[in-house]
Amino acid sequence: MLRMMAVTAHPDDEAGGFGGSLRLYRDRGVETCVICLTPGQGASHRGGAHTDHELAALRRREFAASCKILKVGRAIVLDYPDGQLHRQDLYRVVCDLTLHLREFRPHIVLTFGPEGSVTGHTDHSMASVFASLAFHWAGRNNRYPDQLKDGITPHRAQKLYYSTTNFTLPDRGPITLSPATAIIEIGEYLETKIAAFKAHTTQAPLWSLVETHLRQRGRKEMFHLAATVNPGLIQQETDLFAGVTEGD
Numbered sequence: 001m002l003r004m005m006a007v008t009a010h011p012d013d014e015a016g017g018f019g020g021s022l023r024l025y026r027d028r029g030v031e032t033c034v035i036c037l038t039p040g041q042g043a044s045h046r047g048g049a050h051t052d053h054e055l056a057a058l059r060r061r062e063f064a065a066s067c068k069i070l071k072v073g074r075a076i077v078l079d080y081p082d083g084q085l086h087r088q089d090l091y092r093v094v095c096d097l098t099l100h101l102r103e104f105r106p107h108i109v110l111t112f113g114p115e116g117s118v119t120g121h122t123d124h125s126m127a128s129v130f131a132s133l134a135f136h137w138a139g140r141n142n143r144y145p146d147q148l149k150d151g152i153t154p155h156r157a158q159k160l161y162y163s164t165t166n167f168t169l170p171d172r173g174p175i176t177l178s179p180a181t182a183i184i185e186i187g188e189y190l191e192t193k194i195a196a197f198k199a200h201t202t203q204a205p206l207w208s209l210v211e212t213h214l215r216q217r218g219r220k221e222m223f224h225l226a227a228t229v230n231p232g233l234i235q236q237e238t239d240l241f242a243g244v245t246e247g248d
Ligand SMILES: [Zn+2]
Pocket: 009, 010, 012, 013, 121, 124
């Protein structure tokens, strides 16, 4: 069975940039996993939560509901602090992600680009950095060798993709995006990912804005191939699993 993992920063990230592809590939029989680094406890829209702890609990439930709509097989929220990923110990966060990679053993990994996606959020940038290092290090037996016991072995995923778009938001600082090398036609799953975003009820004040952006983006999701086990000249792709071999 083919497997894909998306690494995000906040509950709701899984819907916007990745939701169409997560659901499309699930319906094609791919096993899917989302690892979200924070429970989103620093959000401006708090849905009546009185404390960060309450908001985190609400958003964990919303994440689970969204992942259910997207039929994500393994949906995990870690406990890093929202808005503070750039202040975390890099070696430790990458250690966490490397273990998840070695356990789930995805063939492809999706995350944001280091620019932080169209919002340029520092947490998105850091998710990109952490996930990229975990992608590269999970396959090496001299990285986090203490994990290599109880059946855990190194795992080399075959491709790393950054989500990207062909537009930027006018009200944000300069954002320099990765060029799209893969365009995935998500068809009717545009509606599914909008529904997944709306499972995040604490974020209801953002719904109409996000829906407008997602509809402008249309029935496709764009990605940039950032690393591959088959290096060579770049090919324009329409399938994230192009050239991927099953096994392991
Ligand atoms: Zn986010």
